[in-house]
Amino acid sequence: MLSPCLFNLYAQYIMRNTGLDEAQAGIKVAGRNINNLRYADDTTFLAESEEELKSLLIKVKEDSEKVGLKLNIQKTKIMASSPITSWQIDGETVETVSDFIFSGSEITADGDCSHEIKRHLLLGRKVMTNLDSILKSRDITLSTKVHLVKAMVYPVVMYGFESWTIKKAECQRLDAFELWCW
Structure with a gap:
């Protein structure tokens, strides 16, 4: 049971290090900026624009690598309420989806x-x-x-x-x- 706890500690450390805890990026909900939702080992990033989302992902990817974790591009998906351009991270295309399951x-x-x-x-x-x-x-x-x-x-x-x-x-x-x- 130590492994999930360690992962959560690392995830929280990464989010704090990237400045996502107090960042202005994200969407406003009840006057607060929400830029990430986490459940177990899944993280969902929220942003107002394509550029903002790309910036969030790159920050998290870089800070994850600093502590020995790697962003799995095959598991990374993008969903947007308006059409977006195709993305690539480290030469790999990030899949665009029209829906996803979060917390059931x-x-x-x-x-x-x-x-x-x-x-x-x-x-x-x-x-x-x-x-x-x-x-x-x-x-x-x-x-x-x-x-x-x-x-x-x-x-x-x-x-x-x-x-x-x-x-x-x-x-x-x-x-x-x-x-x-x-």
Whole structure:
């Protein structure tokens, strides 16, 4: 268990060293600049412009190399809300993507959450299917079945919902799923 802790210490050291802790780069959220999100060994950089993002990546790459860590270009992806030019770092092209998964949630360039909601509804259906024999059992009380659905299905469907932008169609899908559960 020491390895993840050491990695996190190095990652924090690199972010502080590059000045990303107090940098003006990034996007404004509630009056604060946010330029990186970290979870385990994944880091997502946020920037207002292509130049700003490139500058952030180069700073982190250089400071990482100073402590013996190497930026994996094959795992590095770029997503932008507007078209961008092709990037190269150390002669390798950095892939441009239209979406990515961060901490279990799909982030899209256009901010559309409909695919993410559909994905969660499918996962919820899988859980319901796995619980089918239990939910049809006459040996388990209705109250226990309700608790099972609320404890095992709803969290899967609603994971990350705080960040969803829900349109009328998605709201109807969520309502229909809830009715289907019962």
